[in-house]
Amino acid sequence: MKTQFTPLRYLASLLVLMALFMTSCGSKEGKVEGVNMLYGTESKTWKTDKELSSTGDKVKQTDAQEDDRIQFFANGQYNMTSVAGAVNGKYTFDQAGKKITMTPDGAAESNTFDVVTLTDDKLTLKAPTGAELRLEKE
Numbered sequence: 001m002k003t004q005f006t007p008l009r010y011l012a013s014l015l016v017l018m019a020l021f022m023t024s025c026g027s028k029e030g031k032v033e034g035v036n037m038l039y040g041t042e043s044k045t046w047k048t049d050k051e052l053s054s055t056g057d058k059v060k061q062t063d064a065q066e067d068d069r070i071q072f073f074a075n076g077q078y079n080m081t082s083v084a085g086a087v088n089g090k091y092t093f094d095q096a097g098k099k100i101t102m103t104p105d106g107a108a109e110s111n112t113f114d115v116v117t118l119t120d121d122k123l124t125l126k127a128p129t130g131a132e133l134r135l136e137k138e
Contacts, residue, residue, distance in 0.1 A: 032118045035093045038100075039072040046070050046123055046135035054130035069138065078102060100125065 038044065048068050051059040064083040071079045072091065080087045089104040093115070103110035117124040121137040 029117050029122075029124070032095065032098050032115055033120075035095055036074075037118050037120050038093060038123070039074045041074070043071055043073040045138040046072070047138045049122075049134045049136040051134070052132040054127075059131075070135070 046069065048061060048066060051061060051065075053059055068082040069080070071081075073079075076090050076092065078089055078091050080089075087104050089102055089107070091100055091102045093100045098115045099112055100115050101110050101112045111127075113125040113127055115124070116126050116132065117134075123135040123137075125133045125135070127133075
């Protein structure tokens with residue numbers, strides 16, 4: 001018995017292949033690329049995209065929080081600006097461990113975050129409490 005490859009079967013097969021391709025190439029969430037994605041060639045500014053609580057619920061951003069910015073420099077310095085003021089400091093990035101440690105100038109303690117995603121245009125930091133801050137390139 002000879003089977004015919006009807007146009008409908010051909011279209012269905014094509015759609016399945018396209019769906020598989022889109023799924024495999026889709027999201028960059030969870031991908032941590034090189035440290036230069038953090039600061040570009042010399043520096044890069046990131047702005048808040050969204051914030052999630054430790055339970056995964058979206059935290060509503062105020063207008064002021066949407067204006068918050070963090071700029072990472074190639075020399076290991078950072079600058080955070082908000083309506084409350086500016087904070088400067090130093091950071092270290094452990095790519096293998098997927099962690100970033102930020103120490104404000106004059107502070108005795110530092111803050112360490114898991115780097116969940118780091119691509120050219122997305123940065124997701126996860127606090128030890130489980131809360132996430134999703135940033136996008138400005």
